[in-house]
Amino acid sequence: MANLVLKDVSKIYDGDVKAVNNMNLDIKDKEFIVFVGPSGCGKSTTLRMIAGLESISGGELFIDDKLVNTLPSKNRDISMVFQNYALYPHMTVRDNMGFALKMKKEPKAQIKQKVDAAAEILELGKYLDRKPGALSGGQRQRVALGRAMVRNPKVFLLDEPLSNLDAKLRVTMRTELVKLHRKLETTFIYVTHDQTEAMTMGDRIAVMRDGVLEQFDTPRNLYKNPNNLFVGQFIGSPQMNIFRAKLIREGGVHLYMGDRKMLLPSSVSDRLDFKGSEKDIYLGVRPEHFNFYDVNNQQDFPLEIKTSNVEQVGSDTYVYFNSVNAEKDIVARLSPTEEVFVDDVIEVSFNLENIYLFDFDTEETMLREEGL
Structure with missing residues (x-):
C-alpha cells in the first residue's frame, strides 16, 4: 500500500511543449483517485510519469516517501492496466495472468496460488484455460486486471481501461472496479475523459486542462463548489x-x-x-x-x-x-x-x-x- 506525492511535476517535450505544468498532488494510501479532462490535457502523461514510462522534466515524485524520479519502472512496485488490454493471444488466461510472476522466476506453486486467488475475486475461474480470443470484452478487461493483481503492487494505474467497452458493459465494469478497490485496499489511480466515470468512481478527482490541474477535490465538492467556469461546465451531465x-x-x-x-x-x-x-x-x-x-x-x-x-x-x-x-x-x-x-x-x-x-x-x- 502506498501514498504518492507530486511536487511541481512537469513534462516538457521538444519545442517547449508543456504537456504537464507544475502538477502538485498529495494522494493518500488506499485512495481511489481519478484524473479527468478533455483529450490532450495531460492526464495520461501524468500517469505514465508515475509509472516510469515517461521521464520527468521537472519537479519531484515520491512513492511511500521515496523519491522515484530516476527509479526504473520495474522497481516502483506498481501495476498498470492499459486501454487495449495488451494480452498475449497465444497464451491461456492463466498464463497471461501469471506471466510477470514467471519472468520473476517465482515458484510454479506460488504462481498458481496467486492466479487462482485473483481469478476467484474476478470470477474468472472457469475461463483460466481459455485464450483471449474466446472471451468477451469485459472478461478480457478482467484478465488484464488479474495480471496486475497477482503482483500485489503498491499502486494500480489504470489508463482508460473501459473505453473499448459498450455503454452497458462500461457501467457494469465501473461498479466492479469500485468493488475490487474495496477488496484489495490499495491505491488506485484511474484516467478517463468521461466525467460520469470520474464522479461515480473516485474518492477524489483531479480535473485537468492544458497540462494544468484546475481542481483536486471530492466529487460532491467539484459539483457544488467548482473553482472556475471550466470545472463548473466540465463536471455534470x-x-x-x-x-x-x-x-x-x-x-x-x-x-x-x-x-x-x-x-x-x-x-x-x-x-x-x-x-x-x-x-x-x-x-x-x-x-x-x-x-x-x-x-x-x-x-x-x-x-x-x-x-x-x-x-x-x-x-x-x-x-x-x-x-x-x-x-x-x-x-x-x-x-x-x-x-x-x-x-x-x-x-x-x-x-x-x-x-x-x-x-x-x-x-x-x-x-x-x-x-x-
Missing part, C-alpha cells in the same frame, strides 16, 4: 448552462439579465466575493435547477422561452431553448408531469439559491464555499 449577466449593488446585490433583475438571497450574497458597485459575470445554472415557473416561489428567476427541441427520457424531460444572454442552447431538465412540445412557449424558472457566479474576466468563482 448535461453540462452547466452559462448566461451573460451583471451584478449591481443597490440596496443589496441584484442580478441583472437582459431586462430582468432580482435581489440575490442572503444565502448567496453572504458568500459573494464582490466589493464594487457593478460587475459583468457569467451566471451558471444546472439543468436540474430549472422548474416550470410557479409565481408563488419568490426566489425563482422567471424566463419565458420558446422550445427548440424536446427529449423525453422517461423520468425527465429535457427542454432546449435559445437565449440572447447565452452563446449556445440552454437545456432544462424538467419533470415529465407536464407535456412539452417543440415550438411551445412556456415559462420556466431557476432558484437563485442554486446559481453559480463566475468573474467575467478571470472565469474564477465568485462564491465562497458554504460555511467558510
